[in-house]
Each structure stands twice: as C-alpha cells, then as structure tokens.
Amino acid sequence: MIKIVQIGMGPLGQKIAKFISERPALKIVGAVDKDPEKAGKDLGTLCSIPVKGISISSSLKEAMAKEKADVALLTTVSDMQRITPQIEEIVAMGLPIVSTCEELSFPWDTAPELSKRIDEASKKNNVAVLGTGVNPGFLMDTLPICLTAVCQHVEKVKVSRFQNAEFRRIPFQKKIGAGLTLREFEEKRKQGTLRHVGLTESISMIARSMGWKLSKTEDILTPVIAEKEIVTSAMTIKKGDSAGVQQIGKGYVDGVEKITLAFRASVGEPESYDLVEIDGNPKISSKIDGGVNGDVATCAITINAVKQILTAKPGLRTMSDISPVSFFQ
C-alpha cells in the first residue's frame, strides 16, 4: 500500500484523488490546497468519493502531521518558475514527487538553472522528482521514443494528435478557441491562453534520446478555420471563424527539420487519433484510433508513475530515464 499526499485540489487534483480511492494498491492520506475556500473542507465531500476523515490542509506540514505519506502528487502550476520553490519545500520533507507541471516534463534545455536547483535539492534529500502527463509526458515524447527502440536508424520523428472537440466539454471547446472570430482568436493567442504548454519540452526529450543536438525549435499556433457553419449544442461557429486551434512544434538539427509535433483540436475535426510516424529503418506508423482522452490519461499516468518514482535514482528525472510507467493493480 503506497501512501499519497495530493497537493493542489483543482479539477485535476480532485480527479486524481478519485482515481487513488479506486485503486487497491494506493491510499490517499492527505490533501493540500492553500486556497482558503478549500482548506478545511472534507476531501470525500469535495471529490464525491468514499474517503472519510481527511480534510484539505492549507499546508503540506499540516497534512503530514496527521499521517506521513510515501510520495507527493503535485498539480498546482504549469511553469518551472513557480513550481521550483514548491518542489524544494516538498523534497525537504523527504517526499518524492510526481507532478503534472508541463514544463517539468523535460526542463533541462528550457530551464537549465531551475532544473539544476531541483536536481540538487532532490538528490540532497535522496528522492526523485518527475514531471509527467499525457502530453507532454507520453503521447508526443515517451511513446515515440519507445517506438524507436526497434530502429537501426531514425531520420525524422513526427507525432500528430488530432481531436474532434465536438463531443468534448464546453470549457474544452472554449479553451481551444472554437467559435471565436479570427480577430478574437488573435487577441487570445497574444494573451497566451490558447497555447498548449509542452511541445518544446517534448521536442527536447526526443532530441536528447536520439542524440540529436537541436539548432532551433519552433512553436507555431494558428486557428483552424471553419469551412462551413458548424452548429453544436453549445455554440454556432460561423464559416470563416475559428473552429479550434492548431499548434505545430518543430525541432531542427543543422537546419534540417527532424522532429515535428502537430496538435490540432477543433469542433468538426474529421477524425480523432494519435499518430506516431518514424522515418527510419524500419519505417513505423503507429496509430491510436479515436485518440487518448487527455483528462483520464493525465490523472492515470500520474498515479501510475508513483510506483517507479519510489525506486528511481534520486534527482530530477524524466519519463525517458525511469523504468517504463504502466498501470498496476
């Protein structure tokens, strides 16, 4: 039985608490959120799960005073700047960490100084720290990396994650900019709220595994334009407006595009799928029909990684340097 403290009780943290409560090998022993609206509330009630006797603590120290955990799950922020001091505090209490922080998935190239701080703090406390999730963390990095195992040589890696958002939650449709005029889309693009965080991290992880030294990376975000009027239960998208978002990340080695990550989510997208294409020997085209549901998958991989993080070498780890994460009963 692995004892877990969940830090960050937003939608992701709540779903993770639910998943933990359904898994025989895991036990949630504490929950932390500094939001005064949440602190003190009953965990079972907040997450609608049959867990009794745990209330949300406003600090990790308070939560740990009640029952010591073996590992901390951290689902608070997406950026290295803000996650680093949080990690330093947690590892100082002797806890290994699995986090959904997107930039933590492979921060060695994009945030080398902060990576070093985390690496040193975790080594000092003899624990491992991992950033994971469905993307970044799996579909656009770990999975293509694993698939190259059978290749004698690799020239190019391309991953496409295409999603029809028609039947997704309305907040998801809004998040991808469906229904916006192109002017509104451009405004939101500038604000950064449409951006999927993690393409550059995934590119870096792939390049590092392949032994490729990146000379340049790109991350280009554009609207998917509705070719005709689209009517859904939630909105009407006019012809010529945005039906969603397309974001393409590219990694170059000596001017040659070696890595291409294409993410597209739009209302009316003809097909949903996750596709890895490896140009090499042998050529590999591996497709997951229907694609992988991101919400379930991110929570699942986070709790599945708990087993590996407990035996991983101390320090800042990535999905490419711990043993394969899998479901376990």
Place this chain on the structure above:
Amino acid sequence: MIKIVQIGMGPLGQKIAKFISERPALKIVGAVDKDPEKAGKDLGTLCSIPVKGISISSSLKEAMAKEKADVALLTTVSDMQRITPQIEEIVAMGLPIVSTCEELSFPWDTAPELSKRIDEASKKNNVAVLGTGVNPGFLMDTLPICLTAVCQHVEKVKVSRFQNAEFRRIPFQKKIGAGLTLREFEEKRKQGTLRHVGLTESISMIARSMGWKLSKTEDILTPVIAEKEIVTSAMTIKKGDSAGVQQIGKGYVDGVEKITLAFRASVGEPESYDLVEIDGNPKISSKIDGGVNGDVATCAITINAVKQILTAKPGLRTMSDISPVSFFQ
C-alpha cells in the same frame, strides 16, 4: 564510443556486427564463435562490412585479450538451460550483457532457479544482464505495458502480430510451415520446430507489470489452412494444406482470460500489422500498419539497449525494469 564484443556469429550476430559498424557511437572490438568453421576468419569478410583487423575468436578470453569491451552482445541460444553457464562466464569477466535469448526476456516465472543464478552472478560482478528482441522483448510485452501507462484501469490486454509471409525470405516461409500437408505440419509441430519461443515470457512480463497473479497460461499452435491454392515464386500451396502458422498464448487470472497474444504468419495473410488492444479506461487500440520487420528490429533493439544496460542496476534485468530503450545516434 561504446566498445562491443559480439558473441555468436550466426545470421543474427553477423547482422548485428553490420549494424554496429554503421553506428557512430558504437565500435565492435571483438567477435566470438566456437564453431571451428568460423574461428580465425576475418570479421569484415564474414559480415561484408568495412571493419579491419578483427578475426573471429574461439573464446571470449581470447577476444578480450586483444581489446577490452564495455559490453557483450550474446546471440547463441534461445533457452535458459544453455544460456545460463554462458552468461556466468561472461559476467565473471566484468561485462554487462544484452542477449537475444528468447527465454531470457522474462525468465522469472518460467525458470526461477536459473534466473536467480544469473541475478546473483551479475550482481556479484556489478553488471546488468538483459534479454531483449522484437518479440519477445518489445511488440508483445514492452509496448503494451508502456501503453497502459495512461490507463486508470486495465481489464484485458490483447496483442496481435499478423504477417503476410508472401514476400518474405523462403527460409522464413519454410520456418512457418507454409506448403506442408496437415500431417507434415503435425509432425513438425511435435518436433517443436514451428514454435515461436517467447509467448509465455511475454505473458509473464505483462502480468507482473499489471500486478496480476497468473493462475494458468496456454500456448496453442495450429496451422493456418489455405482456403484456395496459393502459388508463390518459391512454392505452390494446395488448398487444405498449411499456408503458415498461428500461435496463441493466453494468460488467466482466477480463471479469467486477461492476456491474449496472437501470432500469425502465413503466405497470403490478408494484412500485416501489429495491434495492441487494451480493454480498460480509456480503451486503447494502437496499430502499426504493415507490422515491424522482425530481423531488422531484433538486431536494432539489441544494439539500442547497450546504452541502458551500462547504467542499469546490476542483476538480471528485463525490459520492464530498465529505462526505455530507444534509438540513439
């Protein structure tokens, strides 16, 4: 630059030597085969590769006296009984090992005593030992295990490897029993020459990762019967004769079939592919169109694993407990 000694200079060992010679990060420094027909021959000539100054040694000791390797690749036999003393000899010289021995891919359940011997010998010498390959070693075990990473729960794992042997080498067509009468097929089945080694090992590896305790395994081999006459450049297969082989492995937990591995190779098979189906949440169906060429893939994964085996924890390791193997330049 990683220095490699190749032990076993059959077709697989020769191809591996070729692959090593094409990879900038690797260098072959020795080759061993106890066959007196091969010992003393020039490696470059035998493998048609531009490697100079290495002759096949009849023993590892002889090969290592010339130049010390960092790691040994071992492609001699498929069974634990014969590979164990070979491994003990190699690790005693301080060399980690990557082997294509099928039964070594996950021997903990099928050969616990020999596994323990290998584990102890390698730990004593502070090196790691790994059995890998395309199958067992990747397509029917490591890959489905990795794909479950995004699952909150898994009910059943099914892997199908279907190959149209029409355009494969004639020895491969013969190996799968194409063109045999059903009586001849049954004779060969009894002799064991049609059997693919490794289904039980793959089932054990998956079960161990999922935390499932197997109550029973099955491994059933039957002919694929030609529904009409098939004429190829190499043979004519009569209607009702064998066009190839089908082998199905099953793993049961408390009487429930939880793991199904279906391997089929026949002349005229309608489609070649590798398919992983995970029944769980989310459901996953991941298909590699055209399938993965086994010869290239086994040699590739063996040399790709060299990088991981050098940093792996000492002892008998499996693909499910070392960091992900990938191509590297």
